Amino acid sequence: METLFPDGCGLLQQDNAPCHKAEMVQEWFDDHNNQFEVLTPPPNSPDLNPIQNLWDVLDKQVRSMEASPHNLQDLKDLLLTSWCQIPRHTFRDLVQAMPRRVRAVLAEKGGLTQY
Template sequence: MELVHILLKKTIKYLKKRCMLLDPWPPNSPDLNPIENLWSIMDKRLENRRPDNEENFIQILKEFWDSITWELLENLILSMNKRIQLVINRDGHSINGFY
C-alpha cells in the first residue's frame, strides 16, 4: 500500500509541474465534463417531446442518441480549453449562462 501512496504522490507532483491548469482545477466540476454537456444538449433537444409510455420514451432517447454526430462530440472536446479558462476566471464557480 505504501508503494501506491508514493506513486500517487509522484504522479500528482509530476502533473502539477507539467500541467499548469491542474492546480486551480475545481474538483467534480460538471462544467468540465463533456458527457454532462452532452446530457444538457439532449435535455434541450428533448424538452418538447412528451412520451406517453416507456416504449415511446426509449424510442425518443434512441433517436437522439443516433442523431449525435462526430462533429458534435468533437466540438464538445474542442471547447474544453475555453471551459477550463472560464471556470478558472470564475474561481471554480459554475459557468452556466457564461458559455
C-alpha cells in the same frame, strides 16, 4: 466498452452523481478497468463536464419531436433515436472546448463560468 475502445485507450468522464458511486457501479468499473481510463472531475464542477451540454441538446431534440412516449420502452427508443441524431461535430466541438473550459474555471478560481 471493448466495442467502443478495442485497444483499451478510451476515456470515460465520470461525474459525482450518487448513482455513479453505487457499489455495483464501482465493481463494474473495477472489473473493466483495463478497457478505459475513468476521469473524475473535482466536486461541483459541471462546467468541466461536457455531458451537461449534451443533455440540453438531447432534451431539445426530444421535446421537438411530434410523438410522445407512451411507456418506458417508447421513451428508451425515443432517447436512443435522438441521441443517434446528434451530429458528430457536436461531440467534437465539446471535446475541443475543454481547454477553454479549464482556463475559464481557473480564471474564476473554481467559480461559475459561461459553460
